[in-house]
Amino acid sequence: MTYSVKETYLTIQGEGAYTGRVAVFCRFAGCNLWSGLEEDRATAVCRFCDTEFVGIDGPGGGKFDSPENLTNHIISFWNGADEPFVVFTGGEPLLQMDNKLVEELKKEHVEIAIETNGTLIPPDGIDWICVSPKQKADLILQEGDELKIVYPQDGLDPSTYLGLDFDVFSLQPMAGPEYKDNLHQTLHYCRTHPEWRLSLQTHKYLQIP
Numbered sequence: 505m506t507y508s509v510k511e512t513y514l515t516i517q518g519e520g521a522y523t524g525r526v527a528v529f530c531r532f533a534g535c536n537l538w539s540g541l542e543e544d545r546a547t548a549v550c551r552f553c554d555t556e557f558v559g560i561d562g563p564g565g566g567k568f569d570s571p572e573n574l575t576n577h578i579i580s581f582w583n584g585a586d587e588p589f590v591v592f593t594g595g596e597p598l599l600q601m602d603n604k605l606v607e608e609l610k611k612e613h614v615e616i617a618i619e620t621n622g623t624l625i626p627p628d629g630i631d632w633i634c635v636s637p638k639q640k641a642d643l644i645l646q647e648g649d650e651l652k653i654v655y656p657q658d659g660l661d662p663s664t665y666l667g668l669d670f671d672v673f674s675l676q677p678m679a680g681p682e683y684k685d686n687l688h689q690t691l692h693y694c695r696t697h698p699e700w701r702l703s704l705q706t707h708k709y710l711q712i713p
Contacts, residue, residue, distance in 0.1 A: 505604065509533065512563070518710070532557070533560055535596045538551070588613070590615070616629070617631060634649065650673075652673075662693065
């Protein structure tokens with residue numbers, strides 16, 4: 505297995521239940537809901553993605569020909585005395601994340617988190633699974649730690665997800681030109697449905713990666 509990584513960097517988790525926690529982010533290249541090319545956005549399953557995940561040319565990006573090499577690369581970004589906390593994202597990380605990589609990470613005592621669209625089943629051994637469902641995609645992964653909805657999405661009713669097996673339910677306003685209105689709608693929904701926590705992309709406010 506050769507792993508294609510867009511970028512790897514040390515940062516502070518900016519959204520979701522782990523907001524504020526120092527983490528290494530490993531962003532895999534590729535996604536199964538959009539090519540990542542603007543010319544294809546109008547026909548993509550997910551049209552609102554604001555992440556660059558095409559290619560391997562980002563900071564800390566590249567191709568890695570073994571789980572050992574990728575693991576060593578990732579933990580080289582960690583400066584702390586505690587066990588490394590690594591968030592795998594994309595694109596869609598489960599297109600590449602496999603059992604061998606999880607096994608190698610665990611040998612190095614890495615705490616593993618993923619951010620996934622929920623259309624694929626993850627390997628065993630992941631410590632924190634955050635699922636972000638998309639209205640036009642089948643949600644295959646219906647259990648985990650956090651379910652985080654980018655809101656609003658046409659035809660997507662958050663209440664339909666409350667029966668799923670997650671510990672935390674988060675609502676995050678959709679970025680873009682209508683952000684202020686989306687934020688207003690998200691705040692209103694959380695106030696009237698307190699089962700949901702507000703998630704903000706604080707890394708954008710802080711202007712950090």
